[in-house]
Amino acid sequence: MKTIQFDRTGKPADILAVVEKDLPQPGPGEVRIKVIASPINPSDIMFVQNLYGIRPQLPSGAGFEGMGVIDAVGDGVTLPVGQRVSFTGVGTWSEYAIAHHKGLIPVPDAIPDEVAAQLFVNPFTAFAMVEASGVQADGWLMLTAAGSAFGKMVIQLCQQRGIKTIGTVRRDDLNDELKKLGLTEVINTETDDMATRVKQITDGQGVLCVLDAVGGHTATEAMKCLGRGGTMLIYGLLSRQDPMLNAGLMIFRELTIKGFWLTDWMRRATPEARQRVSREVIEALSSGKIQLPVEASYGLDDIKKAVGHADAPGRWGKILVKP
CATH class of the missing domain: 3.40.50.720 (NAD(P)-binding Rossmann-like Domain)
Structure with a gap:
């Protein structure tokens, strides 16, 4: 599979590269997700430059959130293959990603893929x-x-x-x-x-x-x-x-x-508070009360153009990576 990786920290357009890796296998409690879309957020840019609260363990993947379809499940997972989900982790700019089933948010049919890709952060x-x-x-x-x-x-x-x-x-x-x-x-x-x-x-x-x-x-x-x-x-x-x-x-x-x-905030918030915010977010996005515009989408092979566009002034919408 293709995935984005960096071996040193620095300006994203200079250090991000497309590499080939074996298809990952989900362990107990995990799922494998075929990634459909992932946004480029400021936190992603800062992470690659080693300016974020989480430090990269080199070599590292890039991208913190995305959406896709469950492709395979590990032991103890009851979610069905084919379920559309929003997920987080390190390395979402990839054709496939592994995530723990407890961190997944099932995506209602009313939320388009490009919106679902931005559902969390x-x-x-x-x-x-x-x-x-x-x-x-x-x-x-x-x-x-x-x-x-x-x-x-x-x-x-x-x-x-x-x-x-x-x-x-x-x-x-x-x-x-x-x-x-x-x-x-x-x-x-x-x-x-x-x-x-x-x-x-x-x-x-x-x-x-x-x-x-x-x-x-x-x-x-x-x-x-x-x-x-x-x-x-x-x-x-x-x-x-x-x-x-x-x-x-x-x-x-x-x-x-x-x-x-x-x-x-997610660590401090009560389960009730997290569930309430989750319901409010999904309702707002499903109903169209809140719009999440997308300005452009890029494939993995164009990751340097994508991060350059995301970091450019004057944008009116989000830049997505679509493996």
Whole structure:
């Protein structure tokens, strides 16, 4: 079978390669999945560069999530061969992958393959972060990198819950689309003073929570947009730069700055909370209430083009790998 592998860490387009391996065999409790589609997420790009919370064990596969069809099962597995499933693991950019049956999410017929491929990382993070934000209907939530696939999902989710949103962008070409998805206000970080605009928008109150994916100067400025008792949840570092924390603001506005990582949330959350989020995600995707646009798909042989496209600015949808 063909699979994507890297033998050293670095820029994905430089080090990822297609290799041939024997077809893997599922052990007890495991299934073998014939992969249909897998997204390229920022976490995948960071993992290949050794910048993620999970360190690669070289040589390593790449890709953290995907969807496909169960092709073979090990002892103790009752799921049928042919079942469509969403799954996670290291090495989903491959023709076949092994996963434990307890981590699989059966995919309803109403969810297309390209949507099912994105079912876990972004949707679960979005639902969990909006819940963790504590923002209720009519409250203000701010998100950086609003034009990202994740940002668009948060915007749609907040609109459904009656939460008002402020999103930051670096260009204005996606503003109309973001407004149609439900974004209340847009701030261009290249031309607007972020704190001044948020003060105007919120009648001087600031926002209750900021979801930050950028870090660096953007996160530093976004911190100034928090109202008293506000919280910033940092879940990414697209700028590759750490923000500067303003101790005075933290003290006198009683702010909380903390990180968010879905892996840890899944460990901490109760089984009931995980099941509730899973039901909400599947219902939202099955009904079409939340859209997950795809900009382009690539085969394994074009993995260098795929990761280059995924890392390029100005995208409007997710890039998929389709073995």
